[in-house]
Amino acid sequence: MKIFSGTASTDLAKSICSYIGTNLGQTQVSRFSDQEIFVEIGENVRGQEVFVIQSTSAPANENLMELLITVDALRRGSAKSITAVVPYFGYARQDRKTSPRSPITARLVAKILAEAGINRLLTLDLHANQIQGFFDVPVDNLYAMPEFVRHAKARLKTEIPLVVSPDVGGVVRARAFAKKLGADIAIIDKRRERANVSEVMNIIGDCGDRHCILIDDMADTAGTLCKAADALLEKGAKSVIGYVTHGVFSGPALERIEASKLSSLFATDSINASAHSDCEKIKVITMANLLGEAIVRIGDSRSVSSLFD
Template sequence: MAAGDRGHGSGEIKLVAGNSNRALAESIATYLKTPLTKCSVRRFADMEIFVEIQENVRGADVFVIQSTSFPTNDHLMELLIITDALRRSSARRITAVIPYFGYARQDRRASGRTPISAKLVANLITHAGADRVLTLDLHAGQIQGFFDIPTDNLFAAPVMERDIKARMELDKLMVVSPDVGGVVRARALAKRIDAPLAIVDKRRERAGESEVMNVIGDVKGRTCILIDDIIDSGGTLVNAAEALLERGAKDVLAYITHGVLSGGAVARIASSKLRELVITDSIMPTEAVRVAQNIRVISIAPLIGEAIGRTAHEESVSSLFN
């Protein structure tokens, strides 16, 4: 069923956007042919967040679109306060649509006396009044289990697959995981485009020595595609690209879902040997990203828009995983 042909089911669909990624929210609204609900999210003089829903949402099926990206705590608080405002305004159901779920890298206790912040954030979202969660490429799939409400974790792989097939010669490609932990994600994309798989294994032989990049797989003469869920500082990706080229790779590109790109990451990518870094708009691109010559942004608005439409009308979302 086309997005524009859908009725309102048992309750009217309402889309509410926070301030984290207004452009993505507007693209989703365009896809669904549903205008964004009027909502004021502003700050008091002491930077407290104040929210006012400026339309009737009583009995509505409301989707709050808000990535918890930088500044993470501000955007998380916006999400919680918007959710509380909707609950107190008698919304029938509230779905937190979180394209990028901040704190996802704190999904376990790495050492003693440390938090599992991803679980804490899941609890906050649930207790604020969310009835379900829709997110994209969680850093660790088990985070779905941190929520005590239904949680759909979409994958950007179908969007990346279409982009790769439209732009490249598939018989010369090799998909590469930049570390051992990302092998499952890389293998899934390799299977989709029928390409071989390689792995970059980084290890430190002795304390105080620099990391050695070992490439598992024959990349000679191949166009290598590095695949991962998050790029933050960009150091691992840049080093992996150099290691692949040293071992005879013809070319290196990277497809990453969430472009966190903190600190000097954009400059690091711009001056690297990567032919291109492709990221999604799960996090609103900065001006530096927009003007970078070798960074390109592809939109996940149709994917999330379709998932919202199907969720609202109790249709299957699992087919979108394919």
Template sequence: MGLYDQLTIFTGNANPELARKVCAYIDIPLGRIEVFKFSNENIFVRIGESVRENDVFVIQSFSSPVNESIMELLIIIDALKRASAGRITAVIPYYGYGRTDKKDQPRVPITARLIADMITVAGADRVLTIDLHAGQIQGFFNIPVDEMTALPILARYFQEKQLSNPVVVSPDLGSTKRARNFADELNAPLAIIEKRRKGNNDQTELLNLIGDVRDAEVILIDDEIDTAGSITQAAELCLARGARTIYAACTHPVLSGPAVERLARSPIQELVVTDTIPLPPHKHLEKITVLSVAPLLGESIQRIHTGASVSLAYRSAARLRWPSVG
């Protein structure tokens, strides 16, 4: 019996291309599955092969349509459980609802916790994810959670640019730790933008830039870009403070609402993202570069399957060049 004979990977409809790349990295076929909606919008799943006692991984980002992607994952997990899968790992490259991780207003939900409970109740035994919006979401699960990060992938891309005077800028105080780690990877100084959010309407008010970006090649770094309001305002502020060139990078390119239009007319020269979320054609701007997380996920899945250290996945996957996919 081969090492991966009982390793099976399935995917829903959220990001099948990423799942195919992960399978290509491991050199196994993608599992056969049907996932579709009836005319009444009910989701139906049929597993097309035996999974009895197999180590099964389901790759499904919570990308648009978000609620449908979540329901697909839950139903797939339920189908696998009822088909006697040995262990089920939910691979969630992008964990939607991550921003709703605490009660910061009266009478509001903690939806990130609710989703964690749903995944556990559905029958998942483990979760593998990338760059959660808030680290405490790991604690919302009563099953093991492996959170990987795409920062080394993004950092390597900028290292290869050999920028002469890079400065990493955090677009808000909440992203400071992530930006500091990214700056350490590049051996670059750090600057921080202090901002205040106005209610729940995705509008922000920039207050201050802490640090020096004059004549610098600025790299704005965040975990996700949603409507692109914060990142484009941050870029304009850096430009006003004398930045020479402005780049931006994030793991999850949500790019909802007016994001593409804002980015197109912003002073950001290049936006570097990963393929945790697929970009439809209308969101593909010339200034957007997409790097693949498939080697990172593939290496992590192999290590979970064989019982090896997942924390060493970065080192093993780094032997291959992180591919650009767009």
């Protein structure tokens, strides 16, 4: 087994290698004067089971292209199998037609990855589960929730919180999280006027005198989370914290979070955490051990789903 990393996930890859007890493979990524990406694998991979760790986060196109070129280099180096470990799967929100003549880009990316030569995809909290069906190779979709549950239990101790879904689409996630904590749930009813702009309309459930936990799969501009925190506190909540798997944090997100009424926002390191290290309210929960254990199990042909039994 050999593990390589793209430039977007080097820190996470090193932590994964530390968990597994192996060294990170040698790669050299460079660019020609016209910004074409060139990837050179620095060691023999012939007949090896290879894992490439690379989130396709911003800059999404560059990171995706680097991943594709790395996979092609490994395939041409006669690797036995190639698993793309993509903790954050970019373009996942484009999983259906939202208007006439609009693309389904998540499907396109799936086809391109398969054509490049991957034999398996390992990812974390896909934005929509049906994306697994876009691939003609096996997909292992891991969940950050068990790590969030352990963290929340340790943080809250005997306090029973109120778990809040920031929108109707996240109810299943919130209900599963609440079940693990033995907590009740509430739902934010919001109306989205246009992309990345949201307006909180109503809270379904009683949040008065409760410590609230907002749970979501990602935070992009963070408008939804920040407005949800405002609404909960206006209705009498004691405090509000948030858990998100993917901290995209684009545009004004960091400024919004720092100025918001959120006590803390916990995000995983599926996306490089260095970009938001200056925001004191954002705390990182590493997924290195979870991803590392999944890689070991794939290498040993053991069950990955049993991690969540």
